[in-house]
Amino acid sequence: MPNKTFFWFFLPTGLAMILFIGLPIISTGIQSFYAQHDQVVKEVKKCDPFGCTVSIVVDQEKTSKIREEKPLGKFNGFGTYVDRNHLAIEEIGKFWNETNSFEEFVDQVTNLPFYKALIFTLTYCLFVTPNVLLLGFIIALSLNAVTRRIRGPLIFGTILPMIVTPLVGSLVLFWMIDAEGIIGANLQMLMDDPYLSLKSSKTLTWITIIIYGIWHHSPFAFVVFYAALQTVPQEPVEAAIIDGASRWQRVRHIVLPHIYPVVTFVALISLMDNFRVFEPIIGFSAEGSAQSLSWLIYDNLVNEEVILFGSAAATSMMTIVGIAILLAPVLIRTWKEFRTAR
Amino acid sequence: MRETNMKKILISLLFLLFGTSVYADCNIKSGSINILANDFPALRTFVETAKGCKGSADFKVTHSSEHNKIAVPALTANPSEFSARIAANSSIVPLMNQDLIRPLDDLVKKYGKGIQDSQLITIDGKIMAVAFMANTQHLYYREDVLKELGIAVPKTYEEVVAASEKIRASGKMQYPYAAAYKAGWNLAEEFVNMYIGHGGEFFKAGTAQPSINNTKGVATLNMLKKLAGLSNPDYLTHDSEAIKVEWESGNVALMTLWASRSGTLLDDDGDAKITAATKLTGPATVAGGNIPAATLWWDGFTLAKNRSDADAEATFRALAHAAANKKMVADAADQAVWLIEGFKPGPKSIGVIEAVKMKAKPYPMLPQMGLMHGALGSEIVEFLQGKESAEQALKDVEAAYMSKAKEQGFL
Numbered sequence: 067m068p069n070k071t072f073f074w075f076f077l078p079t080g081l082a083m084i085l086f087i088g089l090p091i092i093s094t095g096i097q098s099f100y101a102q103h104d105q106v107v108k109e110v111k112k113c114d115p116f117g118c119t120v121s122i123v124v125d126q127e128k129t130s131k132i133r134e135e136k137p138l139g140k141f142n143g144f145g146t147y148v149d150r151n152h153l154a155i156e157e158i159g160k161f162w163n164e165t166n167s168f169e170e171f172v173d174q175v176t177n178l179p180f181y182k183a184l185i186f187t188l189t190y191c192l193f194v195t196p197n198v199l200l201l202g203f204i205i206a207l208s209l210n211a212v213t214r215r216i217r218g219p220l221i222f223g224t225i226l227p228m229i230v231t232p233l234v235g236s237l238v239l240f241w242m243i244d245a246e247g248i249i250g251a252n253l254q255m256l257m258d259d260p261y262l263s264l265k266s267s268k269t270l271t272w273i274t275i276i277i278y279g280i281w282h283h284s285p286f287a288f289v290v291f292y293a294a295l296q297t298v299p300q301e302p303v304e305a306a307i308i309d310g311a312s313r314w315q316r317v318r319h320i321v322l323p324h325i326y327p328v329v330t331f332v333a334l335i336s337l338m339d340n341f342r343v344f345e346p347i348i349g350f351s352a353e354g355s356a357q358s359l360s361w362l363i364y365d366n367l368v369n370e371e372v373i374l375f376g377s378a379a380a381t382s383m384m385t386i387v388g389i390a391i392l393l394a395p396v397l398i399r400t401w402k403e404f405r406t407a408r
Numbered sequence: 409m410r411e412t413n414m415k416k417i418l419i420s421l422l423f424l425l426f427g428t429s430v431y432a433d434c435n436i437k438s439g440s441i442n443i444l445a446n447d448f449p450a451l452r453t454f455v456e457t458a459k460g461c462k463g464s465a466d467f468k469v470t471h472s473s474e475h476n477k478i479a480v481p482a483l484t485a486n487p488s489e490f491s492a493r494i495a496a497n498s499s500i501v502p503l504m505n506q507d508l509i510r511p512l513d514d515l516v517k518k519y520g521k522g523i524q525d526s527q528l529i530t531i532d533g534k535i536m537a538v539a540f541m542a543n544t545q546h547l548y549y550r551e552d553v554l555k556e557l558g559i560a561v562p563k564t565y566e567e568v569v570a571a572s573e574k575i576r577a578s579g580k581m582q583y584p585y586a587a588a589y590k591a592g593w594n595l596a597e598e599f600v601n602m603y604i605g606h607g608g609e610f611f612k613a614g615t616a617q618p619s620i621n622n623t624k625g626v627a628t629l630n631m632l633k634k635l636a637g638l639s640n641p642d643y644l645t646h647d648s649e650a651i652k653v654e655w656e657s658g659n660v661a662l663m664t665l666w667a668s669r670s671g672t673l674l675d676d677d678g679d680a681k682i683t684a685a686t687k688l689t690g691p692a693t694v695a696g697g698n699i700p701a702a703t704l705w706w707d708g709f710t711l712a713k714n715r716s717d718a719d720a721e722a723t724f725r726a727l728a729h730a731a732a733n734k735k736m737v738a739d740a741a742d743q744a745v746w747l748i749e750g751f752k753p754g755p756k757s758i759g760v761i762e763a764v765k766m767k768a769k770p771y772p773m774l775p776q777m778g779l780m781h782g783a784l785g786s787e788i789v790e791f792l793q794g795k796e797s798a799e800q801a802l803k804d805v806e807a808a809y810m811s812k813a814k815e816q817g818f819l
Contacts, residue, residue: 102817105505107775110532114497115539115747116704116770122614123531124775126507140817150811157807177796179786179808245642260582266641268793351645354591354789365786368477371502371778376815 098379100139194279202287228285236349271355294325434461439722445494447471450744457730483508488712522732539708546759552685572638585638586651587664596784605694605701616818621802690762703771783809
């Protein structure tokens with residue numbers, strides 16, 4: 067495609083991306099460098115049905131004047147980024163000096179909210195992404211081998227997990243794994259342990275969420291792989307059969323190399339999706355045992371009665387950086403291949 | 409049979425007569441009314457009553473248990489999405505902090521006939537809200553289970569623990585106690601209650617500096633953990649609705665739950681045997697204290713500042729009609745402890761009335777309390793899971809709170 071044609075072709079998408087993705091990110095970035103103004107409070111008398119007390123409130127007259135002058139708030143630089151609820155630079159330094167063993171140090175660090183969330187997010191990514199790729203590929207291969215007559219309904223059934231809204235899907239599973247739900251109760255019987263609860267243990271909650279993640283994301287990988295499998299040329303496959311190559315050898319040496327670019331694409335997309343894991347935490351009411359970076363942002367925005375815009379913005383920016391770091395190897399590789407291809 | 413039918417007809421006729429005369433009183437000609445409220449039966453009744461006098465005004469209402477999450481953004485918009493917000497002691501604070509609600513003095517003077525002085529929430533001499541019901545968390549117990557095992561109705565949390573252990577030992581129930589311990593707001597609320605029961609203060613006097621890492625804080629956490637050990641192991645995922653279901657399934661014999669939920673526990677739905685044996689008592693005390701380990705709450709209405717005066721007037725008139733409505737109070741006496749004149753407390757209001765008698769403290773209405781509540785909800789979880797010490801958990805709460813308070817400009 068000539069560059070000029072490409073430019074006009076891309077323009078509408080590019081504009082929409084700048085408008086709906088670029089600008090909000092810039093605005094979030096700016097927001098993350100600001101904190102609220104110092105609150106001016108005053109003592110007042112408060113009366114309610116249970117009696118009167120002297121208490122404090124925010125002095126609106128003085129505060130509104132300060133807010134009008136600087137509506138963004140107080141410039142805080144990287145203050146929010148390094149505070150205890152985010153990167154916690156100071157605290158980590160302190161732990162390093164105060165703890166006696168490395169294990170203790172790790173314990174202390176992973177107790178900080180940001181690192182706690184980061185560890186869950188990474189664990190989720192590392193377990194879900196490869197399994198999604200693998201499972202998606204296996205399903206695609208198997209369905210490709212099934213006779214055409216029943217393929218349609220089978221494909222529909224396979225992509226159901228993706229069609230179901232994430233929140234609904236996780237809620238259904240949440241009720242099934244309840245101690246009185248079908249999975250929960252059967253597991254208790256199977257393990258002969260009436261106290262077994264998938265929701266109370268941190269490890270089991272993590273496993274549940276990861277399994278849910280694999281279940282929910284595999285259809286996407288499957289659909290893309292299945293489409294790619296249709297483009298595999300038949301001649302080399304037939305030649306390989308004549309040469310006596312086993313099924314595994316055919317997949318390994320012909321199919322996989324052919325659909326390799328698609329695998330990279332699916333890996334990229336799943337990594338990005340998984341790094342933003344959020345819905346299952348809400349659906350499984352797992353806030354106690356599992357927090358992700360996206361959940362931290364949500365918590366700062368809605369869970370408090372006081373909204374923490376600075377915190378939410380800082381975590382958002384760090385999530386973007388995190389995704390960039392995670393994707394870097396794959397992106398660099400794609401870029402190199404692109405260069406050599408040219 | 410015929411007689412009861414006649415009665416029914418008579419009553420509905422009376423309703424009709426009474427109803428029309430009440431509606432005629434309001435006579436609202438214009439304006440638009442849009443209300444944001446939490447979702448429980450008493451609030452629905454209240455808003456319905458207000459709707460009855462909407463006249464020719466536009467009337468919309470959003471009942472949502474997620475009301476806290478939308479209130480501030482929705483009222484910050486100008487014009488605000490809602491003309492009124494049904495708030496409580498905690499949720500009025502962020503609205504005050506951001507200056508999103510208007511003083512009601514003029515409107516109360518003009519249209520507030522029948523509203524009692526005790527219903528008015530005044531802050532710095534200005535009326536900011538009109539309360540209409542009170543709420544608290546208190547104990548519910550299964551009379552049949554306690555009687556069978558010869559257990560007296562517990563008055564303290566120590567007795568709750570002892571009673572629960574006895575029930576468990578008897579083999580009748582595996583997890584005899586329940587409270588809304590869902591990580592987040594609910595769990596933090598239980599800490600607040602228990603800490604106040606221990607006589608604790610959340611902040612150093614006159615400042616926003618936290619002061620919960622002390623022996624009272626540790627005792628609070630230990631008591632919560634003991635109770636959690638007697639609850640269903642999934643307790644960290646259980647909110648008020650979930651423990652209500654546990655209760656109705658007959659899995660629980662002692663429970664701490666909101667008074668406003670008693671109506672749904674004692675209605676005709678569900679197992680009649682359990683409903684008949686469900687009894688209410690006041691909130692428990694703890695550690696030999698006099699004041700109950702519970703907080704008193706009011707629910708009242710506030711009016712958005714960023715909305716036209718005409719809308720505010722229409723909204724106030726409709727809501728004031730409900731907030732001084734003796735008929736609603738008489739009809740829905742079961743649904744809540746109304747603060748409205750003419751309310752005769754029934755058996756379902758025992759919890760709140762006992763709490764007031766025992767001089768329970770109201771939930772602290774401090775501008776930075778929301779941040780403390782938020783920090784508590786996530787940082788004490790690991791202690792309950794047995795992963796860290798009480799001191800460490802409290803230290804974490806204070807540290808998490810300090811960072812948030814600094815960002816918010818309170819420190």
